[in-house]
Amino acid sequence: MKDNGKLNKKKISKLLRQLLIELGENPDREGLMGTPDRMANMYEEILGGYTMDAELDVTFSDETDVIVARDIQFYSMCEHHMLPFFGKVHVAYVPAGKVFGVSKLVRLVEKYSRRLQIQERLTKEVADELVRMGVKGAMVIAEGDHLCMKMRGVRNNSSMLTIAYRGVMEQKDLREHVLAMIRAPKAF
Ligand SMILES: Nc1nc2c(ncn2[C@@H]2O[C@H](COP(=O)(O)OP(=O)(O)OP(=O)(O)O)[C@@H](O)[C@H]2O)c(=O)[nH]1
Numbered sequence: 301m302k303d304n305g306k307l308n309k310k311k312i313s314k315l316l317r318q319l320l321i322e323l324g325e326n327p328d329r330e331g332l333m334g335t336p337d338r339m340a341n342m343y344e345e346i347l348g349g350y351t352m353d354a355e356l357d358v359t360f361s362d363e364t365d366v367i368v369a370r371d372i373q374f375y376s377m378c379e380h381h382m383l384p385f386f387g388k389v390h391v392a393y394v395p396a397g398k399v400f401g402v403s404k405l406v407r408l409v410e411k412y413s414r415r416l417q418i419q420e421r422l423t424k425e426v427a428d429e430l431v432r433m434g435v436k437g438a439m440v441i442a443e444g445d446h447l448c449m450k451m452r453g454v455r456n457n458s459s460m461l462t463i464a465y466r467g468v469m470e471q472k473d474l475r476e477h478v479l480a481m482i483r484a485p486k487a488f
């Protein structure tokens with residue numbers, strides 16, 4: 301990555317072409333001809349979280365007790381194998397007099413998932429950013445399927461659950477309240 305956070309796609313494409321050769325492929329055959337360029341574009345998209353503008357800047361005045369954005373889908377890349385892990389995140393917070401635009405919570409999850417990650421850090425980073433924005437408490441729960449564990453290695457179908465809670469969410473009854481909200485059936 302360059303200093304300005306932009307990927308050098310020409311260089312990445314060249315390296316991917318070399319990788320195809322090392323893997324015993326012919327990068328000039330029809331199906332692979334555009335693959336290095338396509339992959340460079342893909343990396344720009346799926347690792348775009350580092351440069352994402354995901355400021356929690358749209359706020360509204362409100363006295364709500366606790367807010368939960370549930371079932372936010374995410375796609376991330378495991379930093380050990382550079383294979384995808386993906387699933388759902390629930391983001392809950394106790395506002396300090398102001399609430400965030402709900403789409404900004406989705407952007408926040410994208411900011412920390414669209415990079416080389418581990419699930420525990422993704423979960424913590426989302427919670428910590430909410431704390432930096434002045435909330436009274438935050439709880440983030442993620443469930444992810446890791447392809448590095450499914451299609452290679454142990455080849456097991458287990459999923460991974462991670463949780464981070466901060467501030468007033470340390471209170472057990474509040475956490476249980478949020479978990480009940482997450483488990484509640486959809487209204488419609
Ligand atoms: N805690 C945690 N571990 C992860 C995550 N993504 C991948 N891993 C694990 O990272 C570990 C890397 O272990 P290594 O022993 O260095 O790699 P490896 O030889 O390919 O390991 P195996 O996957 O067991 O074949 C593996 O156990 C992965 O399952 C994640 O988000 N969180």
Ligand SMILES: [Zn+2]
Binds near residue numbers: 378380381383446
């Ligand atoms: Zn992995």
